[in-house]
Amino acid sequence: MTSGLWIQILVQTLIYTSMYALFGLGYVLIYRASRVFNFAIAEMGLFCVLLFTTCYASFGLGWAVVLTTAGSLGLGAALYLGIFSRLVGQEEWSQMIVSFALSIALLAICGLIWGTGIRHIDVPGKSDTLFQIPQAVTLTVTDVVLVVMGFAVWAILSWATTMSRLGVYMRATAENPLLAAQQGLPVTLIICTAWGVGALVSAVASISYGIRLQVDPSMILLGLVAVPAALLGGLDSVFGKLPGAIILGAAQATATAFLGSAAGDVVAFAVLLLVLLVLPHGLFGSKQVRRV
Amino acid sequence: MISNSAVRHTKLFMLAAATVGTLSVTTGVQTSFAQAAKPPFVVGFTDVLSGPNAGLGTPLLAGAKAYFDSVNARGGVHGRKIDLRVIDSQADATRVATSIQDLQGAGAVAIMGLTISGNVEAAAPIANRAKVSLFSGGTSAKLLNPFQPYLFSSDITTASEGQMQIDFVRKHLFPNKNDLKVALYYNQTAGVIAYVEILKDLMKQQQPGWRVVADEVVPLNVTDAGVAVAKMLSAQPDVVIMGAVDPVAILAVRAMVAQGSKIPAVNFHGGNAERTMLVNNYPGYYAIRQYPTTQDSNAGRGYAEMIAAMKSVGIYDGLITSYNAITGYNTALQITAILNKCGENCNSESLQKTTHGIGQIDTGGITFKPVVYSPTRHQGVDTGRFYRANNGKLEAVGDMYSAAWGKP
Numbered sequence: 149m150t151s152g153l154w155i156q157i158l159v160q161t162l163i164y165t166s167m168y169a170l171f172g173l174g175y176v177l178i179y180r181a182s183r184v185f186n187f188a189i190a191e192m193g194l195f196c197v198l199l200f201t202t203c204y205a206s207f208g209l210g211w212a213v214v215l216t217t218a219g220s221l222g223l224g225a226a227l228y229l230g231i232f233s234r235l236v237g238q239e240e241w242s243q244m245i246v247s248f249a250l251s252i253a254l255l256a257i258c259g260l261i262w263g264t265g266i267r268h269i270d271v272p273g274k275s276d277t278l279f280q281i282p283q284a285v286t287l288t289v290t291d292v293v294l295v296v297m298g299f300a301v302w303a304i305l306s307w308a309t310t311m312s313r314l315g316v317y318m319r320a321t322a323e324n325p326l327l328a329a330q331q332g333l334p335v336t337l338i339i340c341t342a343w344g345v346g347a348l349v350s351a352v353a354s355i356s357y358g359i360r361l362q363v364d365p366s367m368i369l370l371g372l373v374a375v376p377a378a379l380l381g382g383l384d385s386v387f388g389k390l391p392g393a394i395i396l397g398a399a400q401a402t403a404t405a406f407l408g409s410a411a412g413d414v415v416a417f418a419v420l421l422l423v424l425l426v427l428p429h430g431l432f433g434s435k436q437v438r439r440v
Numbered sequence: 441m442i443s444n445s446a447v448r449h450t451k452l453f454m455l456a457a458a459t460v461g462t463l464s465v466t467t468g469v470q471t472s473f474a475q476a477a478k479p480p481f482v483v484g485f486t487d488v489l490s491g492p493n494a495g496l497g498t499p500l501l502a503g504a505k506a507y508f509d510s511v512n513a514r515g516g517v518h519g520r521k522i523d524l525r526v527i528d529s530q531a532d533a534t535r536v537a538t539s540i541q542d543l544q545g546a547g548a549v550a551i552m553g554l555t556i557s558g559n560v561e562a563a564a565p566i567a568n569r570a571k572v573s574l575f576s577g578g579t580s581a582k583l584l585n586p587f588q589p590y591l592f593s594s595d596i597t598t599a600s601e602g603q604m605q606i607d608f609v610r611k612h613l614f615p616n617k618n619d620l621k622v623a624l625y626y627n628q629t630a631g632v633i634a635y636v637e638i639l640k641d642l643m644k645q646q647q648p649g650w651r652v653v654a655d656e657v658v659p660l661n662v663t664d665a666g667v668a669v670a671k672m673l674s675a676q677p678d679v680v681i682m683g684a685v686d687p688v689a690i691l692a693v694r695a696m697v698a699q700g701s702k703i704p705a706v707n708f709h710g711g712n713a714e715r716t717m718l719v720n721n722y723p724g725y726y727a728i729r730q731y732p733t734t735q736d737s738n739a740g741r742g743y744a745e746m747i748a749a750m751k752s753v754g755i756y757d758g759l760i761t762s763y764n765a766i767t768g769y770n771t772a773l774q775i776t777a778i779l780n781k782c783g784e785n786c787n788s789e790s791l792q793k794t795t796h797g798i799g800q801i802d803t804g805g806i807t808f809k810p811v812v813y814s815p816t817r818h819q820g821v822d823t824g825r826f827y828r829a830n831n832g833k834l835e836a837v838g839d840m841y842s843a844a845w846g847k848p
Contacts (some may be wrong), residue, residue, distance in 0.1 A: 150674060152699070156666040163664045256490055263754070264494035265761055266686075268715060275719075285666070286698035357663065361687045364495045369661040404667045410628050410657040 152284045157401045159285050164397030165390070166298025170353035171374030172381060172389040173305055174346045178224075180309065180384050181318050181342030183240060184232055187247045189350045190371020191254035192227070196220045196351030197358045197367075198262045201269060209271065216351060224347030225340035232343075233336065236325065255365060267363040274359055294356040301349055302390045309386045318342055322384075373413065376420040382433025391431060395419065480516070480523035481779055481786065483508070483772075484543030484572075486563075487553035488531035496555045496764060499755055500577070501526060503768025504552060506749035511776050518784035522776070529554070533562035544570040549779065549791050552594065552771045554578050555764060557631035564588045572788040573795060575775060577767040579819075580631060581638055584846030587818040590792055593846075594771040594811075596730045596821045598635035598683070601708045602642055603843040604728055604824050605681055610647065612826075612838035613679060613704055620647070623654035623672045625692055626683030627710070633657070635708070636683055653677050658688055669695035673703075682707035686716040689727070693720045706826070714759040717829040726826040726837060731766050731806055733827060733834045734759055740805015742773075770806050774820060777801045808840055819844045 174189040186192075199219045203212035231250065235243050271290075279287040309315035321328045321338045329335045350371070357367055374393075381392025396416050403415035429435055485504060487497030508522045516522060525546050527539040536559045543551050550573045554560045557580035564583050567574040567590045575592050581599035583591055614620055622643070626636050643650050653675040656668050669692055672680070682705055684692055689711030696705065697720060704724045712727035714734060732739040734747060734756075746769050750756040755765040778801075779786055782794040800810035801820070811820040822844040826837045 150670075153667070153670045153674065156670040156695075156699075160664045160667045167663055252491075255492070259490060259494055259498070264489075264498040265755065266495060266713075267761075280698075282700065284699060360663075361690060366492045366495060366660065368492055370663065373661055401667050405671055408655075408657060408671075409659065409662065409668045413659055413661075 153405055155281065155284050157398075157405055159287070159291075160401040160404070161394065161397040162295045163291060164400055165393040166295045167353055167357065167370065168374045168377035168393035168396055169298045169302050169389045170349050170356070171371055172378040172393055173302065173386060174350035174353070175375070175378040176381075176383060176386055176389060177305070177309075177342050177346040177349070180322050180386070181339045182228065182232060183322055184235075184243045184247060185240070185383070186250075186346070187244065188227075188251035188254055189346065190354075190368040190374075191251045191258070192220075192223060192347045193350035193354030193371065194258050194363075194365065194368055195223060195254055196347065197269075197354040197363050198258055198267070200351070200355050201267050201358070201363060202262070204269065204271075216355070217348060220348040220351040221344035224343035224345070227347075228340050228343040229336070233339070251368075255368065259365065264365050267358075269355070269359045269363065271359055290356070290360050294360065297352060297356065298393075299390070301352060302386075305345070305349075306387045306390075314338070314341070373416070376416050380420055380423055380430055382430035384434050385430065385432035388430060388432030395423075395431075478520045478784075480521040481549050482523050482525055482543075482547045483775060484525050484527070484540075484546070484548035484551035485553045486527045486529045486536065486539040486543065486551065487555055488559075489526070489528040490530055493531050493556070495762075497529070497553065499762035499765035500553060500555060500768035500771075502753045502755055503750070503762075503765035503770075504772040505768075506746075506753045506755075506765075507769045507772035507776070510745070510749060511772075517776060517779045520784065522779075529559060531556055531559060533559060536562045537566050540566045540570065540572075540574070544572045544788070548572055549782075549786055549788050550575060550775050552576070552768075552775060555767075557634070560591070564591045567591060570788075571792070573792045575771050575820075577764070577771065578631070580634060581845055582634070584818060586848055587846045591818060592795060592813060593819040594774055594821070595767050596709065596824055597819055597845045598631070598708060599638045599845040600819065600822060600843040601728055601824065602635060602639035603845075604841040605639070605706050605708065606642055606646060607841050607843075608726070608728075608826050608838060609679055609681070609704075609706055613706070617678070618647070618649040620650045620679060621653045621675070621677045622650050623656070623675060623677035623680045624652060624683075625654075625656045625658065625668075625672060625680050625705075627685055627688055628657045628659050632683045632710070639681065639683075658684065658692075660685070660688065662688060662691060665691035665695040666698070668692070669701075670699060673699060673701055677703060679703060680705040682711060684708075685710040686713045689725075690716055690719055693722050693725045696724075697722050709763065709824075712827065713761075713763055714834060715761075717827060717834060718759075718832065721829045721832060723828055723830045726828045728824040728841075729827050730808065730821050730824045731763075731770070732808070732825075732836075735834045736836075740803075742802075742804015742806050745804065746806055766806065770803060770811075770821075773803060773806070774801055774811055809842070812844075816848050817844055817846070819846055 178186045200216040203215045274290045276289050278289050278292045377393040377396045381388025399415050399419045400412040403411045489497045512521045529536045540563050552575045554576040555578040557578045560576045573590050575594040577595035579593035654672040707727040712729045795813045796815045809823045823842045825840045
């Protein structure tokens with residue numbers, strides 16, 4: 149094994165980690181606040197990246213960022229208010245099935261609004277080289293921004309959900325919404341915020357992917373691959389998302405190097421199964437959480 | 441003063457004019473009624489139009505609609521408009537089967553679509569039983585060897601492409617080298633894996649000196665190719681033969697360039713989008729195309745008409761954004777040409793016979809050579825050419841290669 153290959157494993161681990169952590173954060177934020185395992189997170193990301201392409205083409209990058217941020221927050225809040233707030237008190241599995249139906253509906257809605265063709269996001273300078281080890285690695289602006297963004301978003305949200313008042317409110321709301329409401333907490337607002345931020349981080353992941361490659365409906369598959377990362381770190385642990393994503397990303401990259409690319413996904417799910425056999429709530433999940 | 445005779449003549453003239461006018465209007469109306477009374481030719485379309493794979497079928501449909509709309513605007517075929525009936529197969533084999541039956545029940549003279557080879561395998565026996573010709577761009581090599589009586593490949597097949605990739609490497613890239621080290625890099629899908637098996641067989645038969653030193657199967661949802669490419673390059677191949685679709689090919693070539701590789705990569709049609717070639721601008725990346733590029737200024741009148749049609753349906757942003765859109769347009773053109781020859785009373789069975797006797801179909805430059813069908817050939821397009829990006833421009837490289845696949 150050459151040192152070049154180990155450098156590739158390191159770089160690929162970083163890129164996978166960032167992508168999985170971002171999608172994983174989308175899952176966990178929504179789950180923490182509303183106890184809904186939202187299967188539609190990738191479709192929400194697709195909706196937002198398509199919104200971004202439209203805004204970017206019409207108004208430029210700055211407005212596209214502003215409008216997509218607003219749109220993502222609005223989409224998350226609207227989905228909760230319009231659908232999931234009416235299912236409060238229902239079994240977790242029934243809410244999960246509704247989220248599955250929502251994923252299908254959102255995909256179809258995206259197709260109706262934007263069509264299903266391939267789109268490209270040609271941000272100026274996206275392919276410029278930012279870091280290079282000759283004959284080994286070239287990291288573009290997009291690669292570096294993706295990695296930095298993944299780690300930064302994780303750090304901010306880890307702090308916000310554990311140290312800030314909002315995080316405490318969010319946990320209180322998730323554990324007992326009735327009691328939280330009786331204590332005067334704005335329960336609906338807190339859950340809407342969590343859904344909005346969940347949509348926003350999935351938008352960041354989807355836009356990053358879209359800038360690196362292309363935007364098309366098949367990108368929703370990324371959301372499914374990120375599920376093991378979400379479960380591995382613990383379904384209700386924001387902090388756990390990064391360690392979970394690192395383990396998964398490293399396992400995939402190493403498996404690709406030693407067993408071939410096709411083994412990557414197999415190894416990812418094998419690692420997940422092994423960890424869940426020993427730690428049913430994931431690496432950093434709360435023991436009170438029931439598996440879904 | 442006007443004479444009585446002049447008045448009488450004027451009245452007669454006016455009466456005659458009115459009669460002629462009335463007659464001509466009546467005749468015209470009768471003609472219009474006669475034309476309107478002619479029932480349309482029903483052409484069926486089925487492919488995946490929703491879900492994660494909708495990007496395959498939707499542009500195919502848009503391309504077909506663009507062509508049929510232009511035919512209908514010119515009055516149709518033999519005075520009969522073309523009525524395109526569409527069913528979303530959702531890439532599901534059961535739905536594919538029922539959609540073929542439903543379209544046949546709706547009176548389809550021909551059915552087009554089905555870009556996924558597994559779906560074509562489900563549809564072919566039903567099309568045979570229903571005796572309705574299926575024109576598909578996703579026909580697998582297995583179904584053409586021997587070919588099914590009512591299944592026609594309206595596009596090039598991957599089996600043909602494998603032959604062309606070998607010919608290109610042997611004749612153009614390494615004309616004086618018989619002991620090549622070959623790396624394979626391809627997608628983990630049933631259709632592509634089947635194509636690679638054929639490619640390997642062809643290499644064994646025709647190039648015994650070639651040795652496969654790396655064999656990388658890559659999932660479609662890959663987000664980085666650095667490790668797979670590093671592993672592949674560590675085997676020190678002379679050439680990479682690819683069966684990689686556009687995003688996978690972009691990542692692989694990007695990683696090759698980043699790792700300082702100078703070896704050529706020769707891809708099949710799945711990675712031939714103009715943007716895919718231009719995005720990395722690596723002159724060592726070659727992809728086969730059965731259609732010229734939008735930068736080919738002398739592609740032909742038919743090609744120019746197609747570009748105009750693509751613009752009108754939003755599949756053109758300076759480049760044609762989908763390969764399948766061209767296939768949809770070209771398949772619609774083929775069916776229209778066959779209907780033209782088949783005659784006003786064409787039905788599904790006579791259309792199949794006409795397809796066998798059609799000989800050549802001139803595409804006006806959309807394909808490099810005319811489309812050909814015969815009783816011994818069910819693959820319409822058999823010629824491709826390799827392109828690459830060089831200094832931001834797309835250029836054809838080497839000769840054209842032809843290879844029709846399948847036997848009766």
